[in-house]
Amino acid sequence: MKDYIQYLQEVLGLQNVMLPASEPGSTKAHFFTQEGAFEPTSVQQKELVFLNILTQAKESFFLPEVRDLFDKMKAAMKLKNIQVLELDCTVEDRSQLPSELAQICESRVVVVFSSFPKDLGELIFKGPGKWIETYSPAYLLEDAAAKKVVWNDLQKVMKELGL
Structure with missing residues (x-):
């Protein structure tokens, strides 16, 4: 969390970073x-959520080198008329993530990006929609061989959304 705050302040130039208070x-x-x-x-209400x-901090969607690759991934998916939400996320217990996201957003499909995906490539029901976990764009910058795996996963998403 500290790295993310530092990134927001130093890289994006945000002066005051206010995060929700959390209990110990x-x-x-x-x-x-x-x-x-x-x-x-x-x-x-969104059709597709990209959850990173x-x-x-070097894994953020919003870093220029990660953003460039992520934008290319989205362009390849041809998401022209799809309502999309892109979020970075910090979480201690990933099992709580579907219920936490459902409190702020409902979507048909959630693509969860991670350097350590669980249930890699499986399109499964979690919460109100289907979820698929795959490698993050930042991970792909370090391991280009994983791009094929991610593209196969994104094709499953495209099929689910009728693209």
């Missing part, structure tokens, strides 16, 4: 857009 030992997830903490006043689990 809390497993609550924190979601971020490029503008900062994502805390909508009502549940957002951060373990360190």
Whole structure:
């Protein structure tokens, strides 16, 4: 979390980074857009959510080199008329992630990016929609061989969304 705050301040130039307070030992997830903490006043409805689990700041969607690759991935998916939400996320207990996300957003499909995906490539029901976990764009910058795995996973998402 400290790395993410430092990134927001030093790289993106945000002066005041306000994060939701959490109880000691809390497993609550924190979601971020490029503008900062994502805390909508009502549940957002999206067709597709890209959820990037951060373990360190260099994995953020919003770093230029990661953003470039991620934008190419989205362009290859041809997401022209799809409502998409892109979020960075920090979480202690990943098992709580579906219920935490459901409190702020409902979607048909959630693509969870991680350097250490669980249930790699499986499109499964979690919460109100289907989830698939795959390698993050930041991971692909370090291990280009995993790009084929990710592209196969994104094709499953495209099929699910009728693209």
